[in-house]
Amino acid sequence: DSIRLYKSENEELTQWNLVNIILSATRTNSMQINYSDSCIWYKDGIYYLFTSQKCNGIYQLLLYMSKELGGTYEPHPKSPICVSNRYGRNGGALFMHADKLYRPSQDCSISYGANVSIHEIITLTTTEYEECLCMDDIVPREKDIYVSGGHHFNVTEYLGKYIIATDGKSDSVNLGSLLHKVWTLIHKMK
Numbered sequence: 001d002s003i004r005l006y007k008s009e010n011e012e013l014t015q016w017n018l019v020n021i022i023l024s025a026t027r028t029n030s031m032q033i034n035y036s037d038s039c040i041w042y043k044d045g046i047y048y049l050f051t052s053q054k055c056n057g058i059y060q061l062l063l064y065m066s067k068e069l070g071g072t073y074e075p076h077p078k079s080p081i082c083v084s085n086r087y088g089r090n091g092g093a094l095f096m097h098a099d100k101l102y103r104p105s106q107d108c109s110i111s112y113g114a115n116v117s118i119h120e121i122i123t124l125t126t127t128e129y130e131e132c133l134c135m136d137d138i139v140p141r142e143k144d145i146y147v148s149g150g151h152h153f154n155v156t157e158y159l160g161k162y163i164i165a166t167d168g169k170s171d172s173v174n175l176g177s178l179l180h181k182v183w184t185l186i187h188k189m190k
Contacts, residue, residue, distance in 0.1 A: 001025055003038050003051060005070050020070040025053065037090035037152070040069070041101070043124055049073050050081075050103070052089040059088035059108060065126060078129040085109040087133070091116040092154040092165075097183065103131060104153045116153045116166075118182065135182070153182070 003023040009015040025035060036059075038051035049064040061082040064073035082088045082105075091106035101121040115137040123130040154165040
């Protein structure tokens, strides 16, 4: 029903306090009231909020922007930026690699979280948005833990170490090999 901004109160990231409710959905006849898989990206003094809503059974990837992290978010002029059950729902937070910005998406065309694809964001400004698909279906479904698919891929650097998060059916996944596969595919695209 809403997108909320929380602030960590300690370095261990174990205590969080609500800062602001930055977006609240209202119910319409065709739009679900909840937001899905939201993330914020800061670029050139602007906070860009990516979030999905389902309208008439199809995911719409919405883009909002604000000059303040906890401020008022206004719709981007190109929003919705993707209308598709295959690519219109985020599959993790945006990430940078080799000075390029990427957006994971999850495939919900057949079932929830059937796989994850990676899109390169070519243009992100207050007036323009452009992305292109650079890797489709990165989840290795031939592996037992991914036989039913996967719905997110997150990678970030924190305190000098990479943190990788993905879903699977057991805890015996080799996350390093999945990250290596993504980096290898990105480099082949150059």
